[in-house]
Structures are given as C-alpha cells and as structure tokens.
Amino acid sequence: MRKEGVNSFKKPFSMNGTPHLQSNGNKILESYADQKPSLWFSKRSIIAVVIFVCYINIGIVLTNINIAIVEMTSSKQIVSGNSTFLRPAEFQWDPSVVGIVASLLSYGGLFALGGGFFVNKMGGAVSCAFVMMMCGILNLLHPASLYFDFRLFFFLRLLTGFFANCFYTSVAEIYSRWFPKKERPMLITFCVDGTNVGITIMYALYGFVADRLGWQMVFYATGITSLVTAMLCLIVVRNRPSQDKWISEEELAYISDDTHDVPQKRRSHPYRKIFLSPPVWALCFIDITLLWTGNITGGCLPLYAKDLTGESTDEIGYVSSITLLLTIFLYPVAGMLINHWKNHTNVDSTRMDKIIVSITFLSISIMFAACAIFSNFTATVILFLTIEGLKSFVTPVLEPNIVNLAPNDSSIVAGMTKICSSLGVIFSRTITGFMTINHSIQEWNNSYFLTSGISLIGAAIFVKYGSSEAQSWSLTSSIDEYERDERDYLIKDKNKK
Numbered sequence: 001m002r003k004e005g006v007n008s009f010k011k012p013f014s015m016n017g018t019p020h021l022q023s024n025g026n027k028i029l030e031s032y033a034d035q036k037p038s039l040w041f042s043k044r045s046i047i048a049v050v051i052f053v054c055y056i057n058i059g060i061v062l063t064n065i066n067i068a069i070v071e072m073t074s075s076k077q078i079v080s081g082n083s084t085f086l087r088p089a090e091f092q093w094d095p096s097v098v099g100i101v102a103s104l105l106s107y108g109g110l111f112a113l114g115g116g117f118f119v120n121k122m123g124g125a126v127s128c129a130f131v132m133m134m135c136g137i138l139n140l141l142h143p144a145s146l147y148f149d150f151r152l153f154f155f156l157r158l159l160t161g162f163f164a165n166c167f168y169t170s171v172a173e174i175y176s177r178w179f180p181k182k183e184r185p186m187l188i189t190f191c192v193d194g195t196n197v198g199i200t201i202m203y204a205l206y207g208f209v210a211d212r213l214g215w216q217m218v219f220y221a222t223g224i225t226s227l228v229t230a231m232l233c234l235i236v237v238r239n240r241p242s243q244d245k246w247i248s249e250e251e252l253a254y255i256s257d258d259t260h261d262v263p264q265k266r267r268s269h270p271y272r273k274i275f276l277s278p279p280v281w282a283l284c285f286i287d288i289t290l291l292w293t294g295n296i297t298g299g300c301l302p303l304y305a306k307d308l309t310g311e312s313t314d315e316i317g318y319v320s321s322i323t324l325l326l327t328i329f330l331y332p333v334a335g336m337l338i339n340h341w342k343n344h345t346n347v348d349s350t351r352m353d354k355i356i357v358s359i360t361f362l363s364i365s366i367m368f369a370a371c372a373i374f375s376n377f378t379a380t381v382i383l384f385l386t387i388e389g390l391k392s393f394v395t396p397v398l399e400p401n402i403v404n405l406a407p408n409d410s411s412i413v414a415g416m417t418k419i420c421s422s423l424g425v426i427f428s429r430t431i432t433g434f435m436t437i438n439h440s441i442q443e444w445n446n447s448y449f450l451t452s453g454i455s456l457i458g459a460a461i462f463v464k465y466g467s468s469e470a471q472s473w474s475l476t477s478s479i480d481e482y483e484r485d486e487r488d489y490l491i492k493d494k495n496k497k
Helices: 026-032 043-073 095-122 124-148 150-178 183-212 215-236 250-257 271-275 278-299 299-308 316-345 349-374 377-389 395-405 410-435 441-465 472-496
Strands: 075-082 083-087
Touching: 043 095, 043 124, 043 150, 043 183, 043 215, 043 250, 095 124, 095 150, 095 410, 124 150, 124 215, 150 183, 150 395, 150 410, 183 215, 183 316, 183 395, 215 278, 271 410, 278 299, 278 316, 278 349, 278 377, 278 395, 278 410, 278 441, 299 377, 299 441, 316 349, 316 377, 316 395, 349 377, 349 395, 395 410, 410 441
Parallel strands: none
Antiparallel strands: 075 083
C-alpha cells in the first residue's frame, strides 16, 4: 500500500519533463522515476485486465442484436409430442427495417463526442463505469420496449449506441493517466482485443441462449453482464494513479513521469485548436479508411458471395470465425512486437508509425485491386483474411496515437475518431449499396477498386500530417495549472512549518 503523507502528492515535473525537488528535501519520487517497476502483477496490469473485460462486454453490446434479430424475425419449427407445427415470426419486419435496426448503434456513434462531457464531470474511470451501467440498463429495457412501442425500441437502440461509443472516450482518458507511453502499444492493444473476444463469445454462447431461452434473454444477459462489469470498473479503477491507495510509490512515480499525470482542476478543452489540428484529422481519416475496409471484408462478403455464386455460401460463417480467431491471436502479438520495436530502435515514434501505416495500407490497397482483377471467391476470401491480419498491426499504432497526441484531451480526440469511424461504416455501406445495385460482378469490382484508392488516400494523409508526439495545445494549460497548484502547495507546506 502506498504510504500517506507528503509522498502521496503527485510527482511533479518541470517544463522539460524532469522532476522538481520539493522544498522538504524529499527525493524519493525522483529516484523512483528512473526505475521501471515490473509489469507483472502491477496495478497498471490489473487496470489493463479490467479494461479488457470492459471491451469484451462492449463487443457483446455492439453485436448482440445480430443474434437476437434472427430469433425475433424468423419462424420456428416446434415439435410437440408426435406433431410438428410452424410458429410464425414474432415480428414481421421487412428487410429494410431489419437493416435499420442492425445499424442503429453506428448512428449512435455520431454523437460520441458527448462522451467528453462525462469524462470532464466524472473522470475516466467513473465515466467508464457510468456508460457501462447505462448500456446494461438500456439492454434490460429492450424487450419491454418492443411490446410497448416500436419507436421506443428504436430510441433505446440509438441511445445504447451513444453510450457504447462514449465508452471509447472514457477508456482513452484512463489510458492517458495509467499507461506509460513506453508500454501503450502493448497494453492498449491487449485491451482492444477484448472486443474480438466479446464478439466470439457472443456468437458462440448467445446463439444457444436465444435458441433455448428466447431472444429476450440475449438482452437480459447483456444487461446483467454490463452492470457487473460497471461495478468491477468502479471498484478497481481510479481516475488517476495518485488516487489509488494500493499503488506502490515506485509505480506511481514511473507512471507519472511518462504520462503527464499532473494535478489539474477541471478545465475547458482547446476545442478550436483540436478541430484545426492536422495530426488529429490525419488520425480521423485513417480511422475512416480502417472502418471502410472492415465493412467491405466483413459486412459485404456474404452479399458478394451470393452475387458471384448465385446462392448463399455456408463457408461465410467459417470465414468469420477464422477472422475473429486470427485477430484475437494477432492483436497481442502485434502489440508486443511494435512495443519492442519502438523501445529498442533508433527510429523515432512518429516515423515508425508512418512506416507501419504506409506499408500496411499499401499492401491492403494492392490486395483489394487483386480481388477486383481475379473475381474469384476463394481468392477473395484468402485476400480478405490477409487484409484483416495486416490490420492487426495498425491497431498498436492508431489506438495509442489518440493518447500520445493529446494526453490531456484524449477523450475529445477519441470522440472525434469514433464519429469518423461511424461515418466510415455508414458511408461504406451506403456507397457500396448504390454501386452494387444490380448485383453484377463488375459493380463489385468497381467497389473494390474504390476501396483500394481510399486505402491509398488515407495512408497518404497520415504519412503527410500524422504525428505521435504530444501537441502543445494539450500540454500548455495543464502545465500552467500545475505550476500554480505546485506553488500553492509549497506555500501551504511552508505555512504549516
């Protein structure tokens, strides 16, 4: 347990990042800052595991409708004794309504910037628990809302999308306070991998739940797990390391030295500077590109298979399973590799990020063009799997980049990137739908060529304007506040003496 007293005050640092010596002559934090406490069984590793569990739950929240809606809108054969009868679908929705219901969470992501409000009012950890709790409550209300008013169900789904996407703004704040920059690629990628695990659990387990216990239990189970996860986050995670009484002085000093964890009062974010920052928009454009390609490789593959072969292909389910298992394995491997490269090479972080992004998206662009040239289902599946594997290596670059750019405004930048991610999905679905209206192979080839070009454009923008260095607009006000707070602290300490 960390001792209380003067050492519990956050480790100060000067404008150039070196620790100040306080007037009481306490040098212990300065000496600890030069040490690197082991990651195993440390408080920051426990935080990473809890956030990983939160991501698992968010993966379920974002995709449980895919399981529930099948049971809700499908007729079912019931065997009773020696007789068999067909039970009609509980909800007779046409395909357009089903598509709208399935995509409502994406539209909720357009308001993710509002998550910064929760972070400002509550802090990262508390706001994370709050949005998880809201996701749980809203999922518990889903079945009743369907029987009460269909429009209410639509509204609850949209609201669930809003809170689910606010989760990303909350964890960005937690990353900026708890994860040192030297460990962010590895720790953040491990956390994000929870989404893939959650989707796998959802498809493996919740399908059985829906079939045996009814579609209502899909939402009830999601609601309960969300509430339990919110409680876990509230108990274990603190807004700042300095507020955690179980963290050691060594780890507190190490984290504070590398995360800009300075004492600050609530302040308004420099919105104008954020919205005009080229590195932020470079990150937003590459996120649009990433989600656009993801929609093509995942969401559009069943439609392409049907148009190419003339019938639904049972292999699609196996392809989706292989993709999930592949990404579950590759995410932590990619995170550890890039973390090692950044800490053991002479290449600066920004240049390495640009090298990884440019090589990855150039390869993705070539592969989409190859899909259009070959027009072969088996070749397309192999290329799509390769694309998803390659994308695992940009996650350790792009996710930590949000925190690296804006250590004190990461929730706002995360909100912007989530809005752009949602737009990437919406634009991709809409434009691809218009381009393939006649379901011809040539139309699909044109959409693949378009995606190939978008991949090149997104990479070019990031290479030109991207950065992994903290921007001055995210540091100035916090350091100014720190200097004032430190001066007030030292005056009070002197008066006590």
